[in-house]
Amino acid sequence: xxxxxxxxxxxxxxxxxxxxxxxxxxxxxxxxxxxxxxxxxxxxxxxxxxxxxxxxxxxxxxxxxxxxxxxxxxxxxxxxxxxxxxxxxxxx
Amino acid sequence: xxxxxxxxxxxxxxxxxxxxxxxxxxxxxxxxxxxxxxxxxxxxxxxxxxxxxxxxxxxxxxxxxxxxxxxxxxxxxxxxxxxxxxxxxxxxxxxxxxxxxxxxxxxxxxxxxxxxxxxxxxxxxxxxxxxxxxxxxxxxxxxxxxxxxxxxxxxxxxxxxxxxxxxxxxxxxxxxxxxxxxxxxxxxxxxxxxxxxxxxxxxxxxxxxxxxxxxxxxxxxxxxxxxxxxxxxxxxxxxxxxxxxxxxxxxxxxxxxxxxxxxxxxxxxxxxxxxxxxxxxxxxxxxxxxxxxxxxxxxxxxxxxxxxxxxxxxxxxxxxxxxxxxxxxxxxxxxxxxxxxxxxxxxxxxxxxxxxxxxxxxxxxxxxxxxxxxxxxxxxxxxxxxxxxxxxxxxxxxxxxxxxxxxxxxxxxxxx
Numbered sequence: 001x002x003x004x005x006x007x008x009x010x011x012x013x014x015x016x017x018x019x020x021x022x023x024x025x026x027x028x029x030x031x032x033x034x035x036x037x038x039x040x041x042x043x044x045x046x047x048x049x050x051x052x053x054x055x056x057x058x059x060x061x062x063x064x065x066x067x068x069x070x071x072x073x074x075x076x077x078x079x080x081x082x083x084x085x086x087x088x089x090x091x092x
Numbered sequence: 093x094x095x096x097x098x099x100x101x102x103x104x105x106x107x108x109x110x111x112x113x114x115x116x117x118x119x120x121x122x123x124x125x126x127x128x129x130x131x132x133x134x135x136x137x138x139x140x141x142x143x144x145x146x147x148x149x150x151x152x153x154x155x156x157x158x159x160x161x162x163x164x165x166x167x168x169x170x171x172x173x174x175x176x177x178x179x180x181x182x183x184x185x186x187x188x189x190x191x192x193x194x195x196x197x198x199x200x201x202x203x204x205x206x207x208x209x210x211x212x213x214x215x216x217x218x219x220x221x222x223x224x225x226x227x228x229x230x231x232x233x234x235x236x237x238x239x240x241x242x243x244x245x246x247x248x249x250x251x252x253x254x255x256x257x258x259x260x261x262x263x264x265x266x267x268x269x270x271x272x273x274x275x276x277x278x279x280x281x282x283x284x285x286x287x288x289x290x291x292x293x294x295x296x297x298x299x300x301x302x303x304x305x306x307x308x309x310x311x312x313x314x315x316x317x318x319x320x321x322x323x324x325x326x327x328x329x330x331x332x333x334x335x336x337x338x339x340x341x342x343x344x345x346x347x348x349x350x351x352x353x354x355x356x357x358x359x360x361x362x363x364x365x366x367x368x369x370x371x372x373x374x375x376x377x378x379x380x381x382x383x384x385x386x387x388x389x390x391x392x393x394x395x396x397x398x399x400x401x402x403x404x405x406x407x408x409x410x411x412x413x414x415x416x417x418x419x420x421x422x423x424x425x426x427x428x429x430x431x432x433x434x435x436x437x438x439x440x441x442x443x444x445x446x447x448x449x450x451x452x453x454x455x456x457x458x459x460x461x462x463x464x465x466x467x468x469x470x471x472x473x474x475x476x477x478x479x480x481x482x483x484x485x486x487x488x489x490x491x492x493x494x495x496x497x498x499x500x501x502x503x504x505x506x507x508x
Binding site: 002016020036037040043044045046047048050053055071073074075076 | 332334335343344345346347348392393394395396397401402403436492493
């Protein structure tokens, strides 16, 4: 089980308190302007990186807020957690 | 060497000292007609049918680790074909038919045992969804029937149908022709048969790059055992497919999640069938060695670690103990994870990619083992002819652009 630091509660809490929210930093294109390719990309394609992966988590049974997280998908080690709207930190 | 009563008797008389290697372990040649990336069941089956049915014998199967050491050796061996949509019934049904004669086809005992697969319903919603599946299956000629709780218990006597439990069993969908097979034997059987037809199986050979020619078409792979030229490359790398395809600049709608399973200490035969519960993420069968084989749901997050979190398996075991109280004091011997490549519609992707000469067979997610023979058979057709087999045609990569999805999120029988 992961031990995740919620950047709002400023506490490390066990994974069962959180819900995974998928890849982070995705930007929804305007559906009226987007090509089929752009819309397909937005709907169905995700990073699925082997290595550092930026992802959303929600502290579901804590503060209830979404935040972002960098995690190594080979070791499952969490490299950083940071608030929504903050820039993705350098990995490490 | 062909396995037969005579060969067995001969080996028995000589103390079983004379059994030859079951497949060759050659060094890679500089060039092949086809390179398959990934020596799991699907990759080996592809190579076998390429050689057997299409006469393409100059084939290499390259594998980063050892043969059958990924999801082929990590799954829970369930075979069934009770999916919802016609395209799915066709593709899983194609594989299901092939299981019946696979041991004879390969001259290798894959221990296919059609003991029945029962999907347990715990709520009105489950019941409605399962009955819809049953009707759809019957229209498509796939056997599937509804059982009352009492009938389910008759079929599987250790099932707890007490209406007072947390997730009571309100009925079950039974596919009597479903069952299990020996997963390792499937990989070994295909490896042996493919090798005998001239296919080179090259283990400990990790693909590091996919080469392209001036027109953008593939021209070969670079591996830890040297460069191998090939005009056609088929990637069958399950959870690592995204990583391999990125070498050719191809992105796929896949996410790789850990999926856990575990086995108990060996017991006398107590479990006559496969029982699966989608709602509470647990299913169980019993291997011929006597171990209870238990599958759990997937972990929530993308990972390549081949292990998952303890709270996932503990929730599964709680559900198992409630449905099968007999298991409550059984000790678990081993627990492991595999990396499953899931697509947004939980159906596989088989076919060509935007890169000429590069083909992919992936996205089997949590339920690829059951499809092994059919998947290899259809993918071999795709690679030999360049065009999809009619059964595989709906499972193109292009469906995510056109919107012709094949949504099997319910039939996958594992909560994602």
